[in-house]
Amino acid sequence: MIPKHTIDEIFETVKIEEVVGDFITLKKRGVNLLGLCPFHNEKTPSFTVSPTKGIYKCFGCGEGGNSVSFLMDKEHYNYPEALKYLAKKYNIEIEEEEMTSEQTQIANEKDSLYILSTFANTFFIKSLWEKEEGQNIGLSYFKERGFNEEIIKKFELGYSPKNQSALFNEAINNSFDKEVFLKSGLGFKVNDKVIVDRFKDRVMFPIHSFSGRILGFGGRALSKNAKAKYQNSPESSIYNKSKVLYGIFFAKNQISKLDNCYIVEGYTDVLAMHQKGIENVVSASGTSLTTEQVKLISRFTKNITILFDGDAAGIKASFRGVDMILKEGMNVKIIPFPDNHDPDSYSKTLSSDDFKLFLKNQCSRFYNIQNFNFIF
Template sequence: MISRETIDKVFETARVEEVIGDFVQLKKAGANFKGLSPFADEKTPSFMVSPVKQIWKDFSTGKGGNAVTFLMEHEHYSYPEAIRYLARKYQIEVEETVQSDEQKQRADERESMFLVSEFARNFFSQILWETEKGKAIGLSYFRERGFTDETIKKFELGYSPEDWTALTDEAISKKYELEFLEKTGLTVVNETKKFDRFRGRVMFPIHSMSGRVLGFGGRTLSSEKKIAKYLNSPESIIYHKGKVLYGIYQAKQTIAKEDNCYLVEGYTDVISLYQSGVTNVVSSSGTALTPDQIRLINRLTNNITVLFD
């Protein structure tokens, strides 16, 4: 848990007008600032920010609060996520309350798995955009599906090369540990060898509500029938397939604003609809909708429209 001292320091340091200014265009209005509501469509600004009182008020929806509550409303962060976001923004070291050795080890393990997943996301993206094979195979596939370069970058799509250990070797050379490559499922390790799980696949990173990479989906471009068309990351302490929704990070603001969530089957369904302007769309990644996924949507809306084939 985050220490009380860290929370107090965040509240003392964070400026509500600076935090909100990262998301809303604010203009000076006397002692206050005003802007268009980020929670409703309006032409006349009704969103007010008071630097003196360090509060905000959205008169179009009745919502209001401080810098932390704005992040919880706008970015749909949990309270700890909002505190950590502000700590990063203001370069405040996050102190944790005393944990047992087992709790500390588990927390360190989770963070190491997040870091190696983010490295993999960047590696797959770099291969897609900066290598000849990535452009010829992965990028051409996405463009043939009709995805624009902007959309490809928005969803952080990538390509995993055919080489047996391209990702694994690069990660180890950058001092990432094989233990966490294996625990995230990025590397398959057995008694005689190790190899990249997703080799030769176009890659779809799966994000949490706050944007961290939890796992991956990979689609083969091979016509061999023995090869599974889609492959997902295995279950881990950071990735539980029944608790995540593909596209939730990109869609969360529109879902809340439109008060409705469109649910589709696959990754490319999400991306195609998003690109066509339907941005409040997520996928259950081929599984039946679970209670945990429903709870995730209910943080944003109580309305779900199912668009399955």
């Protein structure tokens, strides 16, 4: 909880022209400042900032508000997140209201898990790019799958070595706590003495929060003997599967700009679409779509397009999703893929332009709860 007096101090301190000025170029025009609107496409500036009133207003699209609403609209922060951003920018200390010892413990645990996740992510990335094993096995796998280096780097893909305790040993050598390691789900106990890495011998897909923090991982097995092809981090105090969407951090600005969010099934579908220049795409990553995930999308757009695999299981899974999306008051489009294709494989048979054209032509209208029955 941010106390009232701190909120007042933030509002008294912030300068709207500085807050907006971090995102767009403003030029002086009389007592006001003028720039190109970040909320709609325009060539002649109609976005006006009034330093005296502390507000902005776009005469092209009608968007308007104060520093906090600017951050909420532009960066999709919620109210406390916007306040914290401003407090940081202006060096205002937020004295959060006194927490109980239980709350403090949870907060400390979360902090440790975030730090460990970042550490693990760096370890996996280094193992992929700098170690011979990672280059030969992990990097060559991604390249065989058709992913270029730019995409591999952008999504911070990595490699978890075959050595069953490689990450655990590295973490302990860097003074991480064994209990925190176990709580993160990055490893588990096989007996009293031995802790092994959950993701050994896998290529790694870190899962980012919408503000870019590492919450957990998905790992794809490379050995044929592995029990599960994909494995995900178990739930922890920072990773709640049903509230996370894979790719949201990289997609949010485009989702909001293009006013549509594509939903695909797997990690590699998200990567393949990005590689084709389509960035407004996320995946429910290992769960069927949840209400919380749809609510997260609704912060950016009311329109969802589901891309589903052209097999019976794919169709069934997306139907469950459609019903729930409609109940949340969102509009939904469905694009089926040709038999035995998913967005990853199909996108690789087409050029960027042809793939975009395919998506455009497949379905030209959104369905809402009233006209949903007419789809099939």
